Amino acid sequence: AALLSRVAKIEASGYEVIGWVDGDPGHGRAFRFKDPFEHVFEIYWETQRYHAPDVEKPALKNIAQRYHGRGAAPRRLDHLNLLAANVEEFRRFMETCLGSRVTEMIQLENGRIGGCWFTVNNKTYDLACTEEHGAGTGRFHHLTYATDQREDILRAADIFLENGVHIETGPHKHAIQGTFFLYIWEPAGNRIELANSGARLILAPDWEPVVWTESERKKGQAWGLKTIETFHTHGTPPVE
Numbered sequence: 001a002a003l004l005s006r007v008a009k010i011e012a013s014g015y016e017v018i019g020w021v022d023g024d025p026g027h028g029r030a031f032r033f034k035d036p037f038e039h040v041f042e043i044y045w046e047t048q049r050y051h052a053p054d055v056e057k058p059a060l061k062n063i064a065q066r067y068h069g070r071g072a073a074p075r076r077l078d079h080l081n082l083l084a085a086n087v088e089e090f091r092r093f094m095e096t097c098l099g100s101r102v103t104e105m106i107q108l109e110n111g112r113i114g115g116c117w118f119t120v121n122n123k124t125y126d127l128a129c130t131e132e133h134g135a136g137t138g139r140f141h142h143l144t145y146a147t148d149q150r151e152d153i154l155r156a157a158d159i160f161l162e163n164g165v166h167i168e169t170g171p172h173k174h175a176i177q178g179t180f181f182l183y184i185w186e187p188a189g190n191r192i193e194l195a196n197s198g199a200r201l202i203l204a205p206d207w208e209p210v211v212w213t214e215s216e217r218k219k220g221q222a223w224g225l226k227t228i229e230t231f232h233t234h235g236t237p238p239v240e
């Protein structure tokens, strides 16, 4: 019922609908639709829950799987960041189609919105959208994994270095949303972030978005080095 009610809102919104698909491994039938910038979205209800095989059974039943601590060993997915030519329009799409709230945003002096951080639950953000500067469409900026500790990110940086993975910038601390972070490019070129302390809770139902001005943004990150130029231009797929 929740899925059908949400689909009805999307169909009534006027945004482009692709329709129902049977579902990928792990979930039941799903409904696909598009934002005005060529990103495909999909929502579903029926989920196949993970049951660890015997060799992966954790000591405690409230954990999904044994902890191995191999590689960067992130705990979970945290958020993703998409690029859009018009963030204000993307915000309208997120509010209309997904009932999303904005928790923090950048207001530029030219009247445009430079970036918006969205949530569909009580976590500060699960999706961000920033302004496209590379003239691409449907582009991806980064996907973020959360670590248990800040220290895990320093250890991960050494592992990336040893394995020839391109470290783009970090570790530094973001001003917006306050996370400690590191950005790398995986071998196919997609930007991956490791972040910590990104799961603050917004419990106030009438939360007012935190608005960062252009001059506040120009001060850079909370601390650490100035934001590297590729961060503003590199997205995937690349544009010539």
Ligand SMILES: [Fe+2]
Pocket (backbone or CB within 6 Å): 079, 081, 128, 142, 144, 193
């Ligand atoms: Fe991020």
